Amino acid sequence: xxxxxxxxxxxxxxxxxxxxxxxxxxxxxxxxxxxxxxxxxxxxxxxxxxxxxxxxxxxxxxxxxxxxxxxxxxxxxxxxxxxxxxxxxxxxxxxxxxxxxxxxxxxxxxxxxxxxxxxxxxxxxxxxxxxxxxxxxxxxxxxxxxxxxxxxxxxxxxxxxxxxxxxxxxxxxxxxxxxxxxxxxxxxxxxxxxxxxxxxxxxxxxxxxxxxxxxxxxxxxxxxxxxxxxxxxxxxxxxxxxxxxxxxxxxxxxxxxxxxxxxxxxxxxxxxxxxxxxxxxxxxxxxxxxxxxxxxxxxxxxx
Amino acid sequence: xxxxxxxxxxxxxxxxxxxxxxxxxxxxxxxxxxxxxxxxxxxxxxxxxxxxxxxxxxxxxxxxxxxxxxxxxxxxxxxxxxxxxxxxxxxxxxxxxxxxxxxxxxxxxxxxxxxxxxxxxxxxxxxxxxxxxxxxxxxxxxxxxxxxxxxxxxxxxxxxxxxxxxxxxxxxxxxxxxxxxxxxxxxxxxxxxxxxxxxxxxxxxxxxxxxxxxxxxxxxxxxxxxxxxxxxxxxxxxxxxxxxxxxxxxxxxxxxxxxxxxxxxxxxxxxxxxxxxxxxxxxxxxxxxxxxxxxxxxxxxxxxxxxxxxxxxxxxxxxxxxxxxxxxxxxxxxxxxxxxxxxxxxxxxxxxxxxxxxxxxxxxxxxxxxxxxxxxxxxxxxxxxxxxxxxxxxxxxxxxxxxxxxxxxxxxxxxxxxxxxxxxxxxxxxxxxxxxxxxxxxxxxxxxxxxxxxxxxxxxxxxxxxxxxxxx
Numbered sequence: 127x128x129x130x131x132x133x134x135x136x137x138x139x140x141x142x143x144x145x146x147x148x149x150x151x152x153x154x155x156x157x158x159x160x161x162x163x164x165x166x167x168x169x170x171x172x173x174x175x176x177x178x179x180x181x182x183x184x185x186x187x188x189x190x191x192x193x194x195x196x197x198x199x200x201x202x203x204x205x206x207x208x209x210x211x212x213x214x215x216x217x218x219x220x221x222x223x224x225x226x227x228x229x230x231x232x233x234x235x236x237x238x239x240x241x242x243x244x245x246x247x248x249x250x251x252x253x254x255x256x257x258x259x260x261x262x263x264x265x266x267x268x269x270x271x272x273x274x275x276x277x278x279x280x281x282x283x284x285x286x287x288x289x290x291x292x293x294x295x296x297x298x299x300x301x302x303x304x305x306x307x308x309x310x311x312x313x314x315x316x317x318x319x320x321x322x323x324x325x326x327x328x329x330x331x332x333x334x335x336x337x338x339x340x341x342x343x344x345x346x347x348x349x350x351x352x353x354x355x356x357x358x359x360x361x362x363x364x365x366x367x368x369x370x371x372x373x374x375x376x377x378x379x380x381x382x383x384x385x386x387x388x389x390x391x392x393x394x395x396x397x398x399x400x401x402x403x404x405x406x407x408x409x410x411x412x413x414x415x416x417x418x419x420x421x422x423x424x425x426x427x428x429x
Numbered sequence: 430x431x432x433x434x435x436x437x438x439x440x441x442x443x444x445x446x447x448x449x450x451x452x453x454x455x456x457x458x459x460x461x462x463x464x465x466x467x468x469x470x471x472x473x474x475x476x477x478x479x480x481x482x483x484x485x486x487x488x489x490x491x492x493x494x495x496x497x498x499x500x501x502x503x504x505x506x507x508x509x510x511x512x513x514x515x516x517x518x519x520x521x522x523x524x525x526x527x528x529x530x531x532x533x534x535x536x537x538x539x540x541x542x543x544x545x546x547x548x549x550x551x552x553x554x555x556x557x558x559x560x561x562x563x564x565x566x567x568x569x570x571x572x573x574x575x576x577x578x579x580x581x582x583x584x585x586x587x588x589x590x591x592x593x594x595x596x597x598x599x600x601x602x603x604x605x606x607x608x609x610x611x612x613x614x615x616x617x618x619x620x621x622x623x624x625x626x627x628x629x630x631x632x633x634x635x636x637x638x639x640x641x642x643x644x645x646x647x648x649x650x651x652x653x654x655x656x657x658x659x660x661x662x663x664x665x666x667x668x669x670x671x672x673x674x675x676x677x678x679x680x681x682x683x684x685x686x687x688x689x690x691x692x693x694x695x696x697x698x699x700x701x702x703x704x705x706x707x708x709x710x711x712x713x714x715x716x717x718x719x720x721x722x723x724x725x726x727x728x729x730x731x732x733x734x735x736x737x738x739x740x741x742x743x744x745x746x747x748x749x750x751x752x753x754x755x756x757x758x759x760x761x762x763x764x765x766x767x768x769x770x771x772x773x774x775x776x777x778x779x780x781x782x783x784x785x786x787x788x789x790x791x792x793x794x795x796x797x798x799x800x801x802x803x804x805x806x807x808x809x810x811x812x813x814x815x816x817x818x819x820x821x822x823x824x825x826x827x828x829x830x831x832x833x834x835x836x837x838x839x840x841x842x843x844x845x846x847x848x849x850x851x852x853x854x855x856x857x858x859x860x861x862x863x864x865x866x867x868x869x870x871x872x873x874x875x876x877x878x879x880x881x882x883x884x885x886x887x888x889x890x891x892x893x894x895x896x897x898x899x900x901x
Contacts, residue, residue, distance in 0.1 A: 263710025374865040
């Protein structure tokens with residue numbers, strides 16, 4: 127009986143594992159192998175060069191510049207996105223003033239929730255092109271609005287190294303917030319109403335309620351959000367590539383774009399690009415592990 | 430979990446891992462081996478009618494870059510090939526992403542027979558050449574032209590075509606269109622306002638002042654691809670100092686970017702930045718947006734190649750009459766006359782060295798370079814092919830007419846540079862970034878040339894990049 131189970135289990139497990147092995151694991155492992163070669167990508171010839179690619183990487187100013195930008199993304203995007211997501215979600219679930227003792231959202235909650243979720247429905251490419259037009263210095267919505275309120279000498283946004291990176295960062299936050307509003311909103315719905323009613327009766331303000339009740343009870347969800355956003359911040363490739371292509375003067379470059387540019391863009395150094403990819407892999411991995419470790423707290427169960 | 434179970438599980442894991450290891454050995458870089466022995470597998474008998482030795486029933490695969498020229502012209506060329514070799518089966522495909530589409534096939538050793546390696550997703554030629562991935566086209570040059578009796582294919586080409594496609598003396602890349610790079614303006618706008626295009630730099634600045642006073646921005650440029658502005662700047666320097674300025678840059682000679690001619694040219698061009706002659710916001714526009722602003726009359730001048738007219742076809746107002754002109758001369762000390770303009774063969778085609786039907790690929794090029802093929806191309810896409818006299822008897826659109834005139838006037842004074850072909854990254858990334866800083870006024874002319882030189886030096890010192898030299 128016990129042995130009869132194995133063929134069945136194996137026949138269910140093997141195909142997905144094989145697919146995973148072929149399409150996920152093997153490319154990963156190959157990237158490690160390719161990163162130790164000088165492969166140029168258009169012939170089968172690749173000579174091993176040991177760790178030379180990684181040594182070059184250490185002295186590559188463009189890579190460090192891109193990493194610096196990723197570090198800023200990592201520091202800013204999760205915090206701002208989660209803060210905004212929490213704020214909007216709590217407004218939507220308990221921001222209403224009607225009936226001081228009850229806990230309801232602001233008027234039109236369902237409409238807002240839908241609107242916030244819109245960017246999530248759009249593909250990232252569309253978001254990038256949409257915002258590229260909004261930021262356009264001559265015909266864009268943003269500068270149009272600034273001119274309408276009497277501002278002359280409007281900035282060139284994506285064409286100005288002082289703003290380009292922050293413009294992309296803002297779009298990254300904008301496109302992510304909606305999802306977390308819905309995620310946090312759903313988690314908040316699961317918090318028993320009577321807890322809120324109790325603290326309201328005790329005279330807690332809405333800010334205290336958010337700080338002392340909602341956030342601790344949402345900690346699991348926030349932690350997941352944190353990891354997702356941290357990984358997204360280490361990427362940022364699609365938005366940057368479409369909106370600025372790393373420019374002007376590399377001011378909005380990110381590590382993913384560096385890898386792409388090294389392999390498919392201005393050069394075809396697949397060996398070196400794989401080395402960048404391997405470095406990225408370890409970075410992302412350590413960020414995810416760190417985020418998990420530092421955010422670990424005891425889980426609260428409602429009974 | 431007892432010990433037996435652990436053993437059982439690890440055995441299962443081992444079973445799973447074995448095929449994975451096998452996969453590893455058989456992927457990416459190891460594919461194709463060195464030679465499957467089918468490179469140039471299709472060979473026919475050479476004869477007077479068939480100088481390249483095409484096997485008449487061998488299939489031919491053509492991959493076209495689906496960009497500004499579309500793919501219809503290529504289908505016409507394929508039909509011409511098929512007319513001559515009815516038994517040959519032609520496989521046609523078009524993509525905007527040449528590099529991503531074809532990379533696995535190059536590695537696998539089974540590339541198509543003809544590749545139009547162009548566009549933003551172009552495969553870097555430096556890498557292709559250093560990996561011996563492109564077939565030598567020498568035989569094609571020596572073959573007789575398809576429909577111009579008594580001439581070889583080489584005799585029918587415009588000057589400079591062979592040089593631009595040659596690496597270390599071997600002709601590897603057929604650049605099919607002839608592109609002229611200059612400064613563009615609307616004849617209508619200038620006639621309406623009573624302006625004339627200035628032939629010297631001082632007059633150009635005076636004209637810019639006049640244009641600005643009239644409420645129009647004198648200049649705009651593709652801020653997202655600021656390298657477009659490196660073209661008139663380098664042209665100005667070459668006209669001042671002679672073609673050796675370009676030669677030094679192409680050969681990565683030390684301090685080539687900081688030559689006296691380059692310094693003078695950069696100082697001169699800085700004037701349009703300093704005096705705010707550039708349309709506000711240009712640094713944030715891409716090529717389409719800036720060209721459209723120019724077509725709408727928001728700016729008077731723009732730097733571009735001769736593809737501009739077809740690229741702007743949809744938004745150019747009727748009677749706009751775009752005209753190309755050479756860069757203004759700096760003064761009487763210029764080594765080249767005002768009329769000298771940068772002309773070069775562009776739109777690269779190649780036959781991969783490992784193509785199955787190399788002879789067929791060369792024959793396809795011979796068809797493209799026939800008078801009939803070239804004229805058909807001009808009619809379909811309103812651009813100049815590299816075949817001499819291909820435009821005779823064809824009604825040209827206005828802009829292309831001015832291109833032909835400018836080329837005639839420039840004659841043997843025409844010049845070109847190729848560092849952008851040799852070292853794609855140098856122009857696309859490094860000089861590009863420097864131009865962005867310079868033309869938005871954030872760095873001085875000296876800093877601009879420093880940044881370009883630093884870029885050139887970084888390429889020169891990179892041992893993983895193959896270096897090319899040209900003689901003249």
